[in-house]
Amino acid sequence: MRVTVDASKCCSSGLCALSVPEVFGQDEEECVVQVLIAEPSAALHDKVRAAARRCPTGTIQVRD
Numbered sequence: 380m381r382v383t384v385d386a387s388k389c390c391s392s393g394l395c396a397l398s399v400p401e402v403f404g405q406d407e408e409e410c411v412v413q414v415l416i417a418e419p420s421a422a423l424h425d426k427v428r429a430a431a432r433r434c435p436t437g438t439i440q441v442r443d
């Protein structure tokens with residue numbers, strides 16, 4: 380799995396960082412999403428896919 384984001388779409392809701400803090404963080408100034416681990420372990424794949432689905436702005440892309 381490879382995780383990427385288009386940070387220009389992020390509305391800084393923080394949902395992804397709350398639900399999968401191992402993979403998603405937020406910029407300290409503007410709270411824009413940051414990918415902490417671009418290739419997360421298999422144990423995190425379901426959580427990452429759910430975070431991508433729940434992102435209100437479609438910022439998170441996941442490729443297998």
Ligand code: SF4
Nearest residue numbers: 389390392393395434
């Ligand atoms: S859930 Fe989406 S909009 Fe919210 S912080 Fe994460 S990437 Fe940004």
